[in-house]
Amino acid sequence: xxxxxxxxxxxxxxxxxxxxxxxxxxxxxxxxxxxxxxxxxxxxxxxxxxxxxxxxxxxxxxxxxxxxxxxxxxxxxxxxxxxxxxxxxxxxxxxxxxxxxxxxxxxxxxxxxxxxxxxxxxxxxxxxxxxxxxxxxxxxxxxxxxxxxxxxxxxxxxxxxxxxxxxxxxxxxxxxxxxxxxxxxxxxxxxxxxxxxxxxxxxxxxxxxxxxxxxxxxxxxxxxxxxxxxxxxxxxxxxxxxxxxxxxxxxxxxxxxxxxxxxxxxxxxxxxxxxxxxxxxxxxxxxxxxxxxxxxxxxxxxxxxxxxxxxxxxxxxxxxxxxxxxxxxxxxxxxxxxxxxxxxxxxxxxxxxxxxxxxxxxxxxxxxxxxxxxxxxxxxxxxxxxxxxxxxxxxxxxxxxxxxxxxxxxxxxxxxxxxxxxxxxxxxxxxxxxxxxxxxxxxxxxxxxxxxxxxxxxxxxxxxxxxxxxxxxxxxxxxxxxxxxxxxxxxxxxxxxxxxxxxxxxxxxxxxxxxxxxxxxxxxxxxxxxxxxxxxxxxxxxxxxxxxxxxxxxxxxxxxxxxxxxxxxxxxxxxxxxxxxxxxxxxxxxxxxxxxxxxxxxxxxxxxxxxxxxxxxxxxxxxxxxxxxx
Numbered sequence: 001x002x003x004x005x006x007x008x009x010x011x012x013x014x015x016x017x018x019x020x021x022x023x024x025x026x027x028x029x030x031x032x033x034x035x036x037x038x039x040x041x042x043x044x045x046x047x048x049x050x051x052x053x054x055x056x057x058x059x060x061x062x063x064x065x066x067x068x069x070x071x072x073x074x075x076x077x078x079x080x081x082x083x084x085x086x087x088x089x090x091x092x093x094x095x096x097x098x099x100x101x102x103x104x105x106x107x108x109x110x111x112x113x114x115x116x117x118x119x120x121x122x123x124x125x126x127x128x129x130x131x132x133x134x135x136x137x138x139x140x141x142x143x144x145x146x147x148x149x150x151x152x153x154x155x156x157x158x159x160x161x162x163x164x165x166x167x168x169x170x171x172x173x174x175x176x177x178x179x180x181x182x183x184x185x186x187x188x189x190x191x192x193x194x195x196x197x198x199x200x201x202x203x204x205x206x207x208x209x210x211x212x213x214x215x216x217x218x219x220x221x222x223x224x225x226x227x228x229x230x231x232x233x234x235x236x237x238x239x240x241x242x243x244x245x246x247x248x249x250x251x252x253x254x255x256x257x258x259x260x261x262x263x264x265x266x267x268x269x270x271x272x273x274x275x276x277x278x279x280x281x282x283x284x285x286x287x288x289x290x291x292x293x294x295x296x297x298x299x300x301x302x303x304x305x306x307x308x309x310x311x312x313x314x315x316x317x318x319x320x321x322x323x324x325x326x327x328x329x330x331x332x333x334x335x336x337x338x339x340x341x342x343x344x345x346x347x348x349x350x351x352x353x354x355x356x357x358x359x360x361x362x363x364x365x366x367x368x369x370x371x372x373x374x375x376x377x378x379x380x381x382x383x384x385x386x387x388x389x390x391x392x393x394x395x396x397x398x399x400x401x402x403x404x405x406x407x408x409x410x411x412x413x414x415x416x417x418x419x420x421x422x423x424x425x426x427x428x429x430x431x432x433x434x435x436x437x438x439x440x441x442x443x444x445x446x447x448x449x450x451x452x453x454x455x456x457x458x459x460x461x462x463x464x465x466x467x468x469x470x471x472x473x474x475x476x477x478x479x480x481x482x483x484x485x486x487x488x489x490x491x492x493x494x495x496x497x498x499x500x501x502x503x504x505x506x507x508x509x510x511x512x513x514x515x516x517x518x519x520x521x522x523x524x525x526x527x528x529x530x531x532x533x534x535x536x537x538x539x540x541x542x543x544x545x546x547x548x549x550x551x552x553x554x555x556x557x558x559x560x561x562x563x564x565x566x567x568x569x570x571x572x573x574x575x576x577x578x579x580x581x582x583x584x585x586x587x588x589x590x591x592x593x594x595x596x597x598x599x600x601x602x603x604x605x606x607x608x609x610x611x612x613x614x615x616x617x618x619x620x621x622x623x624x625x626x627x628x629x630x
Contacts (some may be wrong), residue, residue: 101128112156125150144173160199167192186215190230197237208233228257251276266303278316286324293318312341330366335360367403377402396425420446461486480509503528542573563592589611
């Protein structure tokens with residue numbers, strides 16, 4: 001299904017028909033009022049058509065079933081055909097032919113997504129375009145509409161070159177009829193931009209998307225679904241150009257327009273909400289995902305999309321947001337609801353079902369419901385292998401997730417067996433430098449470290465680090481994570497010089513991104529300081545730890561857990577320098593903060609008590625030390 005490819009149908013209005021020739025007929029009284037064409041005949045007045053918004057109102061003369069149009073500025077004449085309300089002469093075979101072809105072309109929309117019928121739709125719309133060009137001419141709104149309908153058929157059939165060519169002609173025709181700044185031109189350019197973007201031409205598509213927005217804003221049109229669609233398409237294009245903040249803003253603007261509409265199309269609302277959610281999930285904006293999903297799940301409940309696969313996807317989005325917020329019970333409920341809705345459909349997509357099931361399994365695993373989670377992970381892997389073969393990379397990815405869960409349960413032999421199985425699948429794929437395979441090998445190295453097989457872990461991590469450096473472009477976040485693991489492993493081996501090089505690299509990478517005050521960067525500085533203390537370089541270590549303490553003071557204030565932990569580290573450094581008085585004072589202060597803000601059973605409190613206990617032993621207060629150690 002095409003993403004956000006909603007068609008904003010061109011209204012079949014009165015058509016400017018310069019090429020039509022009509023016989024002289026009875027003269028009627030015709031007037032134009034508020035953009036409506038009114039005809040008075042035998043004392044009865046009726047509205048038979050409308051002058052398209054944004055065009056000049058021309059003087060009219062009647063001539064049977066056509067109305068002559070005279071531009072007072074250029075004196076150019078043409079004809080308006082009253083097909084919009086179908087009051088034209090039903091006996092005219094040309095008009096009957098156009099009407100029948102128009103009906104067939106528009107009614108074929110329901111088959112656009114059916115690959116078996118797409119060729120038939122294209123032929124129907126080709127026929128309609130030819131009839132319109134023969135009967136009405138090249139320069140009319142209906143001709144533009146016929147070009148657009150054929151372009152749309154090509155688009156759904158993934159014949160992008162033909163789609164772009166025909167939509168370009170539709171836009172050009174609209175500009176000739178209406179001028180450059182008209183709502184139909186804006187919407188036509190918006191759709192052309194989406195087509196170009198889908199064809200991999202997003203740089204060329206962006207000016208079209210921006211121009212469509214500019215025209216609509218200049219015309220100051222009332223809110224309508226078409227406006228939301230234009231913003232949504234611009235968001236899709238900008239997302240593909242990795243202008244993520246701009247894309248998110250456009251999706252938000254689209255939803256803001258929708259929120260002001262009385263009865264917006266439910267399918268369009270759902271698609272735009274999902275576009276925003278998918279990008280926000282990728283950007284880690286889980287609060288935005290949670291708010292958006294919850295809002296539109298309520299709004300769309302009971303509408304035509306309730307119970308659809310896309311609605312189930314919105315439930316899944318909500319589950320993802322709740323999971324990332326650590327609300328595992330709520331997330332599991334959403335995942336189960338999404339899964340149940342999907343499975344109730346006659347032709348549920350199996351890959352989507354597996355994705356939902358895997359999300360639920362991960363949620364249960366994090367909720368310490370491991371036996372149930374493990375069964376689901378294995379069901380997902382088996383399903384992928386059934387659909388994609390024994391060496392399915394999707395199945396391997398699921399088994400890697402299961403292996404990570406087993407590792408966290410300290411089921412090391414089972415986890416190791418799975419890691420080796422998964423690595424073998426990836427190696428058989430022929431690409432040993434896949435980012436996913438590199439990460440899985442890194443996971444295996446972690447397992448080796450946890451089971452005291454340090455030399456094997458070092459060999460893997462050194463190779464992984466080398467591969468991450470060779471990536472183009474390098475992923476500095478992953479590079480820093482691997483360098484950090486290798487530094488820890490070197491430290492475990494007592495290779496302090498090698499460990500220091502890697503820790504300094506990590507600090508440098510993380511200072512650049514995500515920034516000098518980010519938690520990961522501060523943690524890396526502390527790790528480097530701990531290493532320097534192990535190497536008896538107390539002054540250098542103390543300087544780093546004081547930097548961390550000052551940053552935590554700046555970010556969180558002195559009455560905070562991050563500051564208390566950082567101060568405890570500085571105090572321990574003072575203890576190692578035999579400055580027991582300063583160490584005792586600082587540790588007592590940190591412990592007071594932690595006991596007030598944290599649980600007495602927390603690891604941070606235990607660490608501070610351990611530090612303070614050592615200080616008490618050093619100053620000859622063994623009873624106090626014993627109480628603290630307990």
